[in-house]
Amino acid sequence: MQDFNGQLAFITGGASGAGLGQALVFGRAGAKVVIADLRADAIETALGQLRAEGITAHGIVLDITDREAYARAADEVEQVFGAAPTMLFNTAGVNSFGPVEKTTYADFDWLIGVNLGGVINGMVTFVPRMIASGKPGHIVTTSSLGGLSGSALAAPYSAAKAAFGDLPRQYQEQHCRGQQAAPRRARPLGISRG
Numbered sequence: 679m680q681d682f683n684g685q686l687a688f689i690t691g692g693a694s695g696a697g698l699g700q701a702l703v704f705g706r707a708g709a710k711v712v713i714a715d716l717r718a719d720a721i722e723t724a725l726g727q728l729r730a731e732g733i734t735a736h737g738i739v740l741d742i743t744d745r746e747a748y749a750r751a752a753d754e755v756e757q758v759f760g761a762a763p764t765m766l767f768n769t770a771g772v773n774s775f776g777p778v779e780k781t782t783y784a785d786f787d788w789l790i791g792v793n794l795g796g797v798i799n800g801m802v803t804f805v806p807r808m809i810a811s812g813k814p815g816h817i818v819t820t821s822s823l824g825g826l827s828g829s830a831l832a833a834p835y836s837a838a839k840a841a842f843g844d845l846p847r848q849y850q851e852q853h854c855r856g857q858q859a860a861p862r863r864a865r866p867l868g869i870s871r872g
Contacts, residue, residue, distance in 0.1 A: 683708035688755060690742050690800060691770030693720035696820060699725075700767050705733030706833040708717035712755050712763065714740040715770070742770050742796030748803045768797040768819040778833040786834045793838035 687704050691697035692713025701711045705728055713728075713735065715721050721737035728735040736758050738751045756762060772792045774785060797819055808815040821839050829836045 681708070685709040686712070686755075686759055686761060686763045687763055687765040687767060688712045688714065688765040688804065689769055690714045690740070692767070693717060693737070695725040695769075697767065697769040698724050700769060700818075701728055701733070701735065702731070704765065705735065706731065707764065710734040710736075710759060712736045712738060712759075714738045714742070714751060716741055742799055743791040743858050745799050745803070748799045752807060756807070761813075762811045762815075763804060764808070764813050764815045765812075765815045766800060766804045766808065766815070768800045768817070770796055773832055773835045776833045777831065781834055789834040790838045790841075793835060794842050797842045802812060822826065 682704055685704070685708070687696045687701070687709045687710065689700050692701050692711070693715035697713065697715070701713050701724070705711045711728060711733055713721060713724055715724075715737070716739065718739050721739060725735050725737050736755075738754055740751050741747055752762070770792065772789060774789065801817065805817065808817075819842065821842070
């Protein structure tokens, strides 16, 4: 995909950091942008920035660990723009630091729920819709070097990032190369950032 005019990007964590950066880059290139974030105030601020640059943007408050909310968000995207996104960015992520022996069940549930569960929820929710649209699409899953090398002070984060490292490759194998019966429509890409 080289021409982003008319494309539709759905970006988790899109109200700040790398997600907002993706929204700006692809919006400036002509894509319409949906930013999803947990923080309504941050969404409003980001929408102001995007729209000030002439970018068509829509915001959705979304807890990416909530599957029902994710389905409602996907429905909202289709209601607002008349189609599923052509680009899915699984960018939202969280981290905490400390010795693994002091990490609680709640810490693991939160970190793995957002960093792994959020990616799974995004893919399970959007990939079938993207394939059904009949349009070429791309999936970008933002990872971390922590998923490749681990971290003594961020073990749950690194474990979650390592766990989803293979997921985009499996989708790519099935939908881009492996099964002739499957539409070749959603092309997953994994992105690692340090």
